[in-house]
Amino acid sequence: MLEIRDLRAGIDGKEILKGINLKVGAGEVHAVMGPNGSGKSTLARVLAGEESYSVYSGSITYKGQDLLEIPPERRAREGIFLAFQYPVEIAGVNNSYFLKSALNEIRSYRGLEELDAFEFLELIKEKMKIVDMDPSFLNRPVNEGFSGGEKKRNEILQMAVLEPQLAILDETDSGLDIDALRVVASGVNKLRSPERSIILVTHYQRLLNYIQPDFVHVMIDGTIVKSGGKELAVTLEEKGYDWIKGAPAAKAVK
Amino acid sequence: MRTCFYESSEKGKTSGGIHYLSAFQAFEKEYFAADPTWLNSLRKEGIESFRNLGFPSLAHEDWKYTDVRPIAQSLFQPVFAEPNGAVSRKDVESNSFGVSQWPLLVFVDGIFSEKLSCIPKKLPAGLILCSLRKAVREHADIVQAYLGKQKQYPQNSFAALNAAFIYDGLFLYAKSGCELDMPVHAVYVSSPKHENGLYQPRNLIAAESNTGIAVVESYFSFPAHEYFLNAVSEISLAKGASLEFCRVERESEKGFHISTTNAVQHKDSRFGSSVITLGSKVSRNTLQVFLQDGGAECRLDGLYVTRGNEHVDHSTFVKHESRNGTSRQLYKGILDDSSTAVFSGKVYVDKGAQKTDAEQANKNLLLSEKATADTRPQLEIFADDVKCTHGAAVGHLDEEALFYMKSRGIGAAHAQKILTFGFASEVIERLKLKPVKDEIDRLIHDRLDASSTGKM
Structure with missing residues (x-):
């Protein structure tokens, strides 16, 4: 599924990843742990294709393709998903519209028919149950005014809708109280499958009590x-x- | 930056007005005999004031960022007759927000067109809706009571030029207690019939106590057509009156659009204004609101979307003169290519205007490295028990938000479009008239789709 070889990467000439080797097979769940500043989040963002990072050497192979050659939106369409440590608030863009746009771009890339508003609503209502989210969140601007826990749930909701093959969860447990953590972790567990690999980036072990x-x-x-x-x-x-x-x-x- | 709002006119004066002095003489000769003396006096005061002021130069504090030399150096010809067959009903319909029921007044090159307009025979009792030209003849006492009575812009040469040539425009009067359940739509179309025409509609909206009305002013023209439109709208809201006012500007890329809107608000009156500017070569919109008596509220929204070499200038002035007044201002701009925009907004709180609650915000989104926005929010406060905030921002699309969207599979171009539209939607959502809101929503989408840079 994913193979990282001797990856060196950084930002503004400063090397942060100094030779990462990691192999993730289909359906596996890998936890990447480390203290603050160890480069965990950089690894997550480099995998998702953030363009402000430079890759100096090494390679990332995903489903047999050279991932470094692929722009972030195509990585997503190929099945990579990054749950952000700090989900971005997008004023004026309704959550439902945002997710529907994303899903339909991914579907059309994969040669599937786009969902109309009605079909999408049916789907999203089902998926919202996974993270116990209230449908009223659909009509609010993306992440705007959401609590920390609501933002993280929204990330997992997006994951549930977009059905990635490789999900990278960047500090999904940070800033969550124990109840919110349980909801989020149970959402992730429901999304585990033999076709879906997951990389959990985390500082604390506590998330791993819930997601093994x-x-x-x-x-x-x-x-x-x-x-x-x-x-x-x-x-x-x-x-x-x-x-x-x-x-x-x-x-x-x- | 603190500046005096009314400043001496000596500095900042530019030449180029002589042409209009002789145009005035011709106008006087042809039209004054048939019109009442009080109206002619107003016109004479106007030309006198314009003679003194001239066109403003960049040295003028209020015109620092808008160069009107292209206007001053051209010889635009005032127009006093509707050109025949220049505009069809279809042209008007396609600029009418898909609505056919609203009372409609069409002005072609500033002159009322009986043929294109549609004023319902049955209007609520106490409501007068007609052209200013007709009102001068049939409702002279009302017109005389309101027209040109707002002397608050002595230094505005464009308002003075408009006053000199007062001839036609929208007239809407609501007697006490009168309500109109749909907006009046005034359309100002600049036809291709006149080369270098000067169109100066003069609009008068007067609402007596406890009235409720809405007015939409739409400005549009034919493409690549040169003209100078210089409009003035005077608004008077008596105690408890409420007006929802909307201006939509879709001018030619070669058109000059200058507007002055003045509103005087009495006790507990409400004034909501939305100004949407979607094009013109140079557009300058001066909006002045005087909250004269206690408890008055105003909401001033603006959205400007510019491209090419367009220039848009919004200048707002809100004067809180009495207690418990509320003002809310939100102006947002999206600038592409080499276009430029200016927002200068001043909130002035008089000594006696305690418990004033004023907010002002201006935000600009630059889509190109060559676009520039100047923003000058200003507060001048002479009362001590008030709540006033203001803020301004100029920036580019948020890179993190773009990455977030791309990481969800949304293509770069689509992500930019969604974010840009999201930026505009805060103002669009505040539009109170649904057909206008839907149409603006569509126009902004179209504009973003057609962005010439290909970035969006």
Whole structure:
């Protein structure tokens, strides 16, 4: 599904990712953990194709294609989805219109018929149940005036509608109280499937109590220094990131 | 920046007005004999004032960002007769928001067209709706009581020029308690019949106490046609009167559009204004509102969308003269290509205007590196118990929002269009008249689709 090889990337000439190696298979859930500033979010945004980042060397292969050659909107149409750490508020653009535009662009790219307003409404009402969202959110501007929890739910709702093959959830747990975390995590769990890979980027282990990963990677200063199973997250929670610092960079994982 | 609103005219005067002095003599010779003395006096005062003022230059504080030399240096010809067959009913219909029931007054090159207009025979009792020309003959006492009585723009040379040639325009009078359940639509079309025509409609809207009316002024023209339209609208709202006022400008890319709208508000009156400017070579809209008595409210919205080398200038002045007044201003601009826009808005709160609640905001979205917006929000406050806020912004589309949309599969061009429309929709949503709102919604969509830069 996804293979990252010796990826070096950064912004404004400053290298943030210093040789990332990561392989994600279909249906797998990988957690990428690390302290603040380790480059987790940069990795997430580079995968989604944010153009302000430069890739200096290395490669990303997604479904056999060179991902770095593909602009962000086409990555999305090819099935990549990034749940933002800070979902963007878009004044004057209604949530429902936004999502319908996105879904129809993806559908037409895939040679599927676009949904009309009625069909879309049927679909979205079903999907909203996954994250327990009130239909009134559909007619509000995208993320405007949403609480932190509502924004994150909205991200998962978008994921449910767009049905990605690779979802990257960037700090989806940050800023959530325990109830909101449960709703969001249960939404993600409902979306797990053998065809859908998920990368969870997170600082804390607590999200992983709700979403059980298949693999855990620890990222420090732009490299993945340790990889393992879900028990690695528990060790991290007990011992903190300090015990791992200074460990040699992991080469190819898995 | 703090400036005195009424400043000396010596500085900032430019030449180019002599042509209109001789045009006035011809006008006087031909038309004064048939018109009442009080009207002729108004005209004489107008030309005298214009003679003193001349056209403003860039040194004039109020005209710092709008160069009117192209107007001053041309010899535009005043028009006093409707050109025959220049405009068809169909032309008017396609600019009527898809509505055929509204009372319709059509002015071709500033002159009322009986043939193209449609004023219902049955209007609510107490409502007078006709051309100013007709009103001068049939309702002279009312016209005399209101016309040119608002002396608040002594330094505005364009209003003075308009006064000198007062001839025709919209006349709407509502007697106390009178309500009209649909808007009056006044259409001002600039025909291709006159080369370098000067069209100066003079509109008079007077609402007595506890009345409710709505007026839509639409300005449009034929493409690539040169003219100078210099309109003045005077609005008087008595106690408890309410007016919803909307101006839609779709002028030729070669047309000059100057407008002065003055509203005087009495106790507890309500004035809602929406000004939508979608094109002209140079457009300058001066809107002045005087909240003369307590409890008056005004809402002033504006949306300007410019492209090519267009220039749009909005100058608003809200004067709170009495207690408990409320004013809300929201002007937004979308600028593409090498177009330029200016917003200068002043809120003036007089000593006695305690408990004033005033808000003013101007936001500009630049779609091109070559477009520029100048924004000058100003507050002058002489009362101590007031709530006044103002803000201004000039910026480009938010990169993070664009990335967010692209990361959802929305193509770059479509994402820009959605974001740009979203920016405009705050003003569109505030349009009170649904047919106007729907039409503006459609026009903005069309404009964004057709953006010449191909970016949108």
